[in-house]
Amino acid sequence: MENLSVWEFYVEFLNEEILTDAQVEDIESRSTERQKTLRLLDLLPSRGPRAFQSFLLSLQDFSWVRDRLLQELQTPPEPGPTDACRLPESVLQRVPSDRELSKLALRLGAEWESVLLDLGLSAEALFRCRFDHSLSSQVAALAGLVQWRRAEGKRATVERLLQSLQSAGIHSAVLEDVLNISS
Template identity: 50%
Template sequence: MDPKHREILRANTLPLCEQLIVDDTVIQFLYQEDILTESQVEEIQSQPSNKLKTLRLLSVLPSRGPRAFSGFLTALQRDFPWIRDQLLLQQSGGGEQDSATLSPSTGQSGIPEHLLNTIPSYQQLNRLASRLGSEWEIVLLDLGLSPRDLYRCRADHPLSVQSQVLAGLVMWKQSQGRSATVQRLLQSLQTADIHPSDFEQVFT
């Protein structure tokens, strides 16, 4: 997949998870067009919620070749034309204003604005890891880790969920460099239906 298309999907993870229902037409079309394999369809459909199904689909698509993005847009055409139109605008270079119409606003997090663009310390990541519950996989998938990365975190730290989460957060921080900001973490918390204000003390 083209890096630009990969970035469009990543930047729109939250609104896609909120607006898109991937069962039936979307997944079946992608399978019919040989963009998804049968085992990938089964893996996506085995997820317990629509949000997790959408996240898993978005994590698989970038590895499915140059036709994956255009196939995804075609799959949206019948039932989700407004999503398709906004993604097309972003693909054609419509600009940040166009992408904002699909992405919801971040809202008030309760965290001072000057901290939002800072890179979280390992101490802050450890505090976050200690507070995340069963949503941790959603958060890390949204941050860009792959299902294989999550498996490695679980395998390396089988006795402690906190250590698994911390390992994933450290992996994200090391791979993203200056892009690994508090603001980016808050967006992923929202994807998992966690209000950022619940974690205000982690970052302040």
């Protein structure tokens, strides 16, 4: 992986539909090519259904990596839960903090709206978040998450948030990372 240059294949992600400007800056801020590549790969799963296909297309010059990924996808998964949550019950029952919601908003990507709708935010409230924060989807997502937490009070638990993330196709590892839960 150290031989891969993130700049060789991540140019395809520079549009708003795959990576946000904040995420591009986050990647660029890493000091080594390895760290940049790992950060891109860390962000990719939360960037929506088109992200992986775009990623594969961007690997034209690295066909051996693309072929290996496709081979791995064709290998049947090991038996067991595919999205097993490793969050302790005590964490699942608590209300997420401002900092945790902010970190999550950065990771949500294109799915932020569907997550907020699943959490019970009205279409009107979602529109207001989008309109009030039109320059940053991350800030719009954070505003919606804070509004959800305020409206739900003690019912705005990590467990409820996890359910909505999974409904939007976001792996539980994203939330575990946001909460700094190690496996």
